[in-house]
Amino acid sequence: MENPASKLSRRTFVSTGAVAILSAHLGMAEAQPQGDPLPSWNAGSAKDAILAFVRDTTDKSSSNYVEPADRIATFDQDGTLWTEHPIYGQAAFALARVGDMAPSHPEWKTTQPFQTVLSRDYAAMAKFTEADWLQIVAVTHAGMSTQAFEGLVNDWLAKTKAPRFNRPYTDLVFQPMLEVMQHLRANGFKTYIVSGGGQEFIRVYSQRVYGVPPEQVVGSSIVTNYVNTNGKPELMREPKPFFIDDGPGKPVGINLFIGKRPQAAFGNSGSADLKSGDAQMLEWTQAGPGAKLMMLVLHDDAKREYAYGPAKGLPDTSVGTFSDALLAEATKNSWTVISMKNDWKRIFPFDQ
Amino acid sequence: MENPASKLSRRTFVSTGAVAILSAHLGMAEAQPQGDPLPSWNAGSAKDAILAFVRDTTDKSSSNYVEPADRIATFDQDGTLWTEHPIYGQAAFALARVGDMAPSHPEWKTTQPFQTVLSRDYAAMAKFTEADWLQIVAVTHAGMSTQAFEGLVNDWLAKTKAPRFNRPYTDLVFQPMLEVMQHLRANGFKTYIVSGGGQEFIRVYSQRVYGVPPEQVVGSSIVTNYVNTNGKPELMREPKPFFIDDGPGKPVGINLFIGKRPQAAFGNSGSADLKSGDAQMLEWTQAGPGAKLMMLVLHDDAKREYAYGPAKGLPDTSVGTFSDALLAEATKNSWTVISMKNDWKRIFPFDQ
Numbered sequence: 001m002e003n004p005a006s007k008l009s010r011r012t013f014v015s016t017g018a019v020a021i022l023s024a025h026l027g028m029a030e031a032q033p034q035g036d037p038l039p040s041w042n043a044g045s046a047k048d049a050i051l052a053f054v055r056d057t058t059d060k061s062s063s064n065y066v067e068p069a070d071r072i073a074t075f076d077q078d079g080t081l082w083t084e085h086p087i088y089g090q091a092a093f094a095l096a097r098v099g100d101m102a103p104s105h106p107e108w109k110t111t112q113p114f115q116t117v118l119s120r121d122y123a124a125m126a127k128f129t130e131a132d133w134l135q136i137v138a139v140t141h142a143g144m145s146t147q148a149f150e151g152l153v154n155d156w157l158a159k160t161k162a163p164r165f166n167r168p169y170t171d172l173v174f175q176p177m178l179e180v181m182q183h184l185r186a187n188g189f190k191t192y193i194v195s196g197g198g199q200e201f202i203r204v205y206s207q208r209v210y211g212v213p214p215e216q217v218v219g220s221s222i223v224t225n226y227v228n229t230n231g232k233p234e235l236m237r238e239p240k241p242f243f244i245d246d247g248p249g250k251p252v253g254i255n256l257f258i259g260k261r262p263q264a265a266f267g268n269s270g271s272a273d274l275k276s277g278d279a280q281m282l283e284w285t286q287a288g289p290g291a292k293l294m295m296l297v298l299h300d301d302a303k304r305e306y307a308y309g310p311a312k313g314l315p316d317t318s319v320g321t322f323s324d325a326l327l328a329e330a331t332k333n334s335w336t337v338i339s340m341k342n343d344w345k346r347i348f349p350f351d352q
Numbered sequence: 353m354e355n356p357a358s359k360l361s362r363r364t365f366v367s368t369g370a371v372a373i374l375s376a377h378l379g380m381a382e383a384q385p386q387g388d389p390l391p392s393w394n395a396g397s398a399k400d401a402i403l404a405f406v407r408d409t410t411d412k413s414s415s416n417y418v419e420p421a422d423r424i425a426t427f428d429q430d431g432t433l434w435t436e437h438p439i440y441g442q443a444a445f446a447l448a449r450v451g452d453m454a455p456s457h458p459e460w461k462t463t464q465p466f467q468t469v470l471s472r473d474y475a476a477m478a479k480f481t482e483a484d485w486l487q488i489v490a491v492t493h494a495g496m497s498t499q500a501f502e503g504l505v506n507d508w509l510a511k512t513k514a515p516r517f518n519r520p521y522t523d524l525v526f527q528p529m530l531e532v533m534q535h536l537r538a539n540g541f542k543t544y545i546v547s548g549g550g551q552e553f554i555r556v557y558s559q560r561v562y563g564v565p566p567e568q569v570v571g572s573s574i575v576t577n578y579v580n581t582n583g584k585p586e587l588m589r590e591p592k593p594f595f596i597d598d599g600p601g602k603p604v605g606i607n608l609f610i611g612k613r614p615q616a617a618f619g620n621s622g623s624a625d626l627k628s629g630d631a632q633m634l635e636w637t638q639a640g641p642g643a644k645l646m647m648l649v650l651h652d653d654a655k656r657e658y659a660y661g662p663a664k665g666l667p668d669t670s671v672g673t674f675s676d677a678l679l680a681e682a683t684k685n686s687w688t689v690i691s692m693k694n695d696w697k698r699i700f701p702f703d704q
Contacts, residue, residue, distance in 0.1 A: 069565060146607060190567075203611045213421060214611030215542075215567075224607060226600035226632055233632070233639045235607050248578035255498060255576060255587050257609060259555045259566030280578055280585070287585045 037183040040176040040346040046295070046338045050180055053293040057263055058187045064291035066263055068188040073264040073293075074218075074254060074285070075181065076278050077195035077202060079320040080268045080297050081210060083172040085306040086163055087319060090201050093156050095125075097140035138239030142222055145234040146200060153204040167350070170209045174297075175351070176344045177266070181210060184264065192262075194254060194281060195219045196246035200237075218257045220245045247275045251284035261285065264293040270326030277321070279329055286333060294335040298322055301341040304351070389535040392528040392698040398647070398690045402532055405645040409615055410539045416643035418615055420540040425616040425645075426570075426606060426637070427533065428630050429547035429554060431672040432620045432649050433562060435524040437658040438515055439671060442553050445508050447477075449492035490591030494574055497586040498552060505556040519702070522561045526649075527703070528696045529618070533562060536616065544614075546606060546633060547571045548598035552589075570609045572597045599627045603636035613637065616645040622678030629673070631681055638685060646687040650674055653693040656703070 041047040057066040078084035098108070098117045108114035113132035116124045128136075141149065162169045181191045193212050195202055199219030206212040223238040245253040254262065265285040267278025274280075282294040299306050299322070300314060310316035311327040330337050340347065393399040409418040430436035450460070450469045460466035465484035468476045480488075493501065514521045533543045545564050547554060551571030558564040575590040597605040606614065617637035619630020626632075634646040651660050651672065662668035663679040682689050692699065 069559070199608075200611070207421070215609070217611065221608065224604050226603045226636070228632070228635060231639075233603065233635050235603060251578045251585065251587060252576050256551075256573065257567070259552070259569065280580070283580060283585050284578070287583075 037186070038176065038179045040179055040344060042343055042345050044343055046336050046343045049293060049295070049336050050183070053264065053291060054183060054187050056291045062291075066290060070260060070263075071184075071187070071189040072192065072258060072260050072262040073181075073184045073189045074192045074194040074250075074258075074262045074266070074281060075177070076267040076269070076281070077193050077197055077219075078269075079299065080266050080278075081173055081177050081193070082169070083162070083165075083305060084320045085299075085308070085317065088197065089162070089169045090197050092160070092162075092169075093153065093201070094136050094140045096156055096160065097152070098136060101139065134239075137222075141198065142237045142239035145236055146224060147234065149200060149237055150204055153201055157205060165348075170205055171350060172348060173209060174344070175346050175349045177297075178210070178349070180266070181212070185211070189264070190216065192216045192218060192254075192258060194245065194250055194265075196244070196249075196276070199245070218245055218253045220249075247271075247277060248280045250278065250281035254281065254284065261288040263288070263290065264295075266295045266297070268297040268299070268322065269320045270323050270329070271321050272323040272325055274323070274325050274329065277326065279326060282329075282333070282335055286335075294333065295338055296322070296326070296330055296335055297338045297340065300339055301344075301347070303341075304347045305340060389538070390528065390531045392531055392696060394695055394697050396695055398688050398695045401645060401647070401688050402535070405616065405643060406535060406539050408643045414643075418642060422612060422615075423536075423539070423541040424544065424610060424612050424614040425533075425536045425541045426544045426546040426602075426610075426614045426618070426633060427529070428619040428621070428633070429545050429549055429571075430621075431651065432618050432630075433525055433529050433545070434521070435514070435517075435657060436672045437651075437660070437669065440549065441514070441521045442549050444512070444514075444521075445505065445553070446488050446492045448508055448512065449504070450488060453491065486591075489574075493550065494589045494591035497588055498576060499586070501552060501589055502556050505553055509557060517700075522557055523702060524700060525561060526696070527698050527701045529649075530562070530701070532618070533564070537563070541616070542568060544568045544570060544606075544610060546597065546602055546617075548596070548601075548628070550574075551597070570597055570605045572601075599623075599629060600632045602630065602633035606633065606636065613640040615640070615642065616647075618647045618649070620649040620651070620674065621672045622675050622681070623673050624675045624677055626675070626677050626681065629678065631678060634681075634687055635685070638687075646685065647690055648674070648678070648682055648687055649690045649692065652691055653696075653699070655693075656699045657692060 038047055038050065056062050056064045057071065059065060075081055078088050095117055098114055102108055102118055105114070108118060113128055113135060117136070157168060157170065160169065161167055162172055165172060184191055191212055193202060193206060193210065193216065197219050199217055199221045202219055203214040203217045206214060206217050221242045223240040223242045224235040225238055227234050227236050243249070243253065262285045265281050267281060270277035270279045278296070286292050286294055299308050299320065300312065301307060308315050308317040308320060309322050311322045311324050390399055390402065408414050408416045409423065411417060427433055430440055447469055450466055454460055454470055457466070460470060465480055465487060509520060509522065512521065513519055514524055517524060536543055543564055545554060545558060545562065545568065549571050551569055551573045554571055555566040555569045558566060558569045573594045575592040575594045576587040577590055579586050579588050595605065614637045617633050619633060622629035622631045630648070638644050638646050651658050652664065652666060653659060660667050660669040660672060661674050663674045663676050
């Protein structure tokens with residue numbers, strides 16, 4: 001069963017947040033690895049697939065050699081690079097913004113969907129419709145300049161801790177995936193984030209958290225308008241969707257923003273109808289010539305992070321759905337499914 | 353007076369084409385300059401402004417020092433990097449496509465606007481409305497995959513020679529601007545094309561002609577849809593505008609695709625109402641902190657290329673308009689106006 005709230009939040013701008021363990025992450029992203037480039041991965045077919053792909057595409061004597069200019073790897077964010085449970089970080093940002101703005105909006109006490117948010121009725125929030133979420137996004141993400149929005153995201157990241165781990169959202173990044181990004185970059189690949197979440201939200205922290213510069217973040221976006229008042233030009237964010245980078249929108253976004261086809265793509269989700277999530281990004285990647293690497297992160301580790309599917313009998317939580325249909329696609333197309341429980345020695349940078 | 357045909361062609365996908373002087377341009381784009389990095393520029397304030405800007409932003413002891421990751425320079429294409437007269441190259445491509453497709457469309461012999469195109473009635477074509485051009489773009493640029501479109505552009509570039517110079521369109525690039533791009537790149541700047549022309553059109557030749565990779569080309573685009581038929585995924589081009597990267601759309605496009613504000617911006621056009629062309633890109637660039645470089649190419653050299661304004665009493669040709677209003681903005685904001693006649697020693701790479 002699809003939760004409309006999470007469906008909308010997946011589709012529109014809603015992913016996750018961040019104050020950084022600056023030095024740790026930066027060091028992680030930029031240092032050249034010595035010896036094993038993937039120390040947080042257990043030995044196994046997933047790790048082998050990554051190492052073999054990089055060797056094969058960068059060895060000039062290989063028939064699968066790829067010119068450095070064409071080395072492109074794309075990564076979904078929520079659930080692939082960082083934790084997306086219990087709700088997407090960007091959804092948490094939106095809800096927090098409603099709280100912060102409430103004093104100036106006394107009418108929200110008796111107006112839906114704001115009344116529900118302010119009453120912290122999470123069961124009712126889980127039933128929000130797309131229209132409810134669009135209203136929330138409109139007041140929390142639009143009606144301000146791009147610069148003002150960046151400031152709001154930064155402030156929220158600095159003061160907010162994610163549930164369960166009680167750490168800033170940007171601490172909850174997956175150490176094994178940081179190592180993959182770093183290994184790819186060390187071998188001449190350009191690493192891109194290709195997320196259903198908000199492009200301008202992710203860009204605020206992508207460099208410091210993932211070592212991915214803003215120009216390599218592709219995501220969902222709303223309309224912006226250029227306004228020059230008294231010689232002070234600004235880009236104003238409007239409450240109107242512009243591009244939805246989800247499902248079939250991911251190859252569209254990759255072509256629009258990059259103009260090259262990736263050799264490697266990493267995701268974790270796919271709805272039962274496969275219209276939301278990462279399936280098309282992996283298909284599009286695989287359909288190109290030469291050696292390819294398609295991987296899906298399966299959250300099967302309730303002890304160290306979260307466990308959800310419903311594939312493989314895992315709980316169906318509706319956030320970051322890994323459907324049976326996605327698993328069937330993975331099997332049919334020989335995509336590698338990464339088991340967090342079995343393939344990852346360490347989940348977070350702060351794990352010992 | 354605004355020519356509606358050229359106005360539309362400026363606004364939607366219509367710029368210019370290319371087979372390359374491969375070796376010459378690649379050498380140009382990639383080699384590190386020895387001594388004077390701008391040998392095709394005459395001594396003067398324009399050349400000085402470029403050299404001073406690069407020194408100021410890359411000298412660590414300067415208060416205007418810019419970190420390498422933030423060094424962004426944006427270039428309009430038509431009229432700034434290559435010749436746009438007598439018509440934009442992409443308009444020439446569209447008209448040629450109508451001719452190529454005509455045998456399969458006998459109805460065009462009696463249907464406008466195709467009848468006019470097929471009769472080569474250039475005077476009538478100059479009076480085409482936006483609706484006429486949209487029809488032409490719809491049949492010539494859409495209804496095919498992105499891959500098929502790339503093939504068509506490549507084929508056209510290979511077989512087509514531009515008027516007057518009787519050379520491939522991509523020969524008609526401005527040697528002094530290639531030197532500026534190269535000098536900026538040699539000093540850590542990322543060079544972007546930010547054009548009202550079609551993004552996917554320009555990407556076909558941007559690397560080989562300008563040394564600018566596809567992911568650094570921002571332009572106008574039409575909607576694409578992901579279609580997976582029998583396991584063969586394609587992106588289909590639809591006859592529907594998606595993003596118009598012109599006038600106020602240029603800062604919007606820069607923010608959308610790059611997510612950083614440029615330190616340097618180069619253009620050449622601005623309609624009388626300034627709503628089309630490069631004015632907003634230069635304003636947006638200038639409004640950021642630190643040292644900035646804003647430059648406009650004035651085509652005042654009928655002998656070696658073309659002369660048009662109507663600024664400074666030059667002919668008003670309606671393609672690539674440099675209006676009096678744009679000149680007034682340049683004066684007010686201290687933007688540098690480059691005189692092709694006086695500032696450029698050489699126009700094209702093939703000039704001796």
